Amino acid sequence: MAQKPVALVDANNFYASCERVFNPSLRGKPVIVLSNNDGCVVARSDEAKALGIGMGVPVFQIRDIIKKHHVEAWSSNYTLYGSMSRRMMATLETLAPEVEPYSIDEAFVWLPGFSPAELDRHAVKIRQTVAMHTGIPVSVGLSQTKTLAKLANHEAKKNPVFKGAGVCNLTDFSQSELDELLSNVQVGDVWGIGPRRTRFLQQHGVLTAYDLKEMPDGWLLKNLTVTGLRTAWELRGIPCLPQEMTPPAKKTIVTSRGFGRLIESLEELTEAVTVYVSRLGEKLRAQHSVASRMEVFINTSHFASHGERYANAITLRLPQPTAYTPELVAHARRGLAKIYRPGLKYQKAGVMVLDLVPETGRQLNLFGEGEGGPEIIERNRQLMAAVDGINKEMGQGTLRLGPAGTRQTWNMRREKLSRRYTTRWDEILEITG
């Protein structure tokens, strides 16, 4: 039976490419994008990779390279990247009926009924159209399963045979040609095989994707659980991973940040947690969910050479499922006060909501007292909808709860932030002649 070909379309060096789209002077130069607080490298242009700058390295360790080679180091600008991602996905939607966005910079695209030759042409068209509409370069990998499409995409980026075209189409490979290619792929480069399993597999003589594919099912199940077994089947061309056209609602949502400087007082921690909970409430309401449980966590620095190390978390069961920010804030503050210890220098705080249920499906506490009443819940829901609407239109944080504080001197460092070219009128690209 003929299977449905799937393409993995993945942007090249996405964040660095986004910065270049609006700042052409960065083209041809080594560019890196930094994590929050300008801590680590999270994206690198090809030129930066060629300088030996690794993924995830702390910036302070590569100061010399940055200076010597005039590396352009930019703070991450997720507002910009999110907007560029939506443009990219919208473009893909025009090129194929079945698109599954997988992460901010990649999507699975199903192309039912295409012959291998048509797939080649369509992959080229995808690359050209995305480049034309967004300015972002992408690579395309094609095969019969998601895992093989991922692997093909990796080949399109790394293997000299495919790199020039930026496309690797495995759909017309014979089994022996495919085996040949798989035996040149390190087992650790297979999607789903992380550092831990790579080490384990190598110890057992399983060195390549081909070796993994050929292992007996019983051995795979016993040593790599059912997830490893699925990976091997996918390498054999048997789809085991579902096609998810509409993203399922999230089951947990987290908002957490490291601070721009260490903070000690409960007042400032409370201020930060209040801001995070407000953001969390927005995310929760955006997917029309309410939360039944909440976790609050704080910690000091892992790396502090002085000062005591401390990390703690508390889980609260909410009296009834809610997405009403003032209620979430009240619970978060209560939890924070319980785990706060004075005299420590805190580096990070975060809030998570768990056991999310659909807003419409919640159990209303019909006979509960006061704040639980259905009319009040409905009024609060409308209030939040109004606040979210205003913030969406006027910019995040335009309207917020008073006690969140306005100084926020603990906010993260972003020393070299590009403008929000695509989402803010006052920061739109200017053409000067």
Added chain:
DNA sequence: TCTGGGGTCCTAGGACCC
């Protein structure tokens, strides 16, 4: 001085029940 943030799935083990 300086080390990201946000998710999912799977399994094992304990508490508790009949």
Added chain:
DNA sequence: TCTGGGGTCCTAGGACCC
């Protein structure tokens, strides 16, 4: 020495992904 057999629910931790 030996000490039921299920079943459910919950949590913690591991492993992986971007």
